Amino acid sequence: EVQLVESGGGLVKPGGSLRLSCAASGFTFSSHTINWVRHAPGKGLEWVSSINSDGGYIYYRESVGGRFTISRDNAKNSLYLEMNSLRAEDTAVYYCVRDTTNVARRSGMDVWGPGTTVIVSS
């Protein structure tokens, strides 16, 4: 079964750090661009970051650039998101999401994990 499963969410104080992980199974992980997408309470879906198949192309939304770092380990079929200097507005469910191809501009996002919740609050 094709699957993505996130972990690492939790409650953290403003300014704190958190590392999210995503475990992939059932498909050739190293052939796909993978994304982090978040959904904050009462708001719409928001793309956070993406990394292409070999990690050579990495992109972030402007509001997290310099604070978040995406990485992947193809040998472990795993994706990561290191989040630093967290703010209240980063509170959301974070989803690990697979692109249909390795070219984001020609892809939909077809496999979504169940999500992990990040709450930034004092």
Next chain:
Amino acid sequence: QSVLTQPPSASGTPGQRVAISCSGGSSNIGSNIVSWYQHIPGTAPKLLVYGENQRPSGVPDRFSGSKSGTSASLGISGLQSEDEADYYCAAWDDSLYSRVFGGGTKLAVL
């Protein structure tokens, strides 16, 4: 304020056809494929349609997508009560080097 513009709400009765619009620009919809997602809060979003009206396996052909210039549309025919959800369009933006979403459209089946 989202880069892609969707109406905040839409509605229809069972069996009816509804269309949800998504307006963008030359750097996103005008240059790249559009994808559409169904999101029932509390669950993971689901890809419905992408590219030239491609649907993942398991998505019924009641859902269809179209694009013209810098605008796109999701059509849902034979509306069912279980179609009540939030719907989002998305595309890559060549100027922002980001994937952008529309603000979402809440669909009510009356």
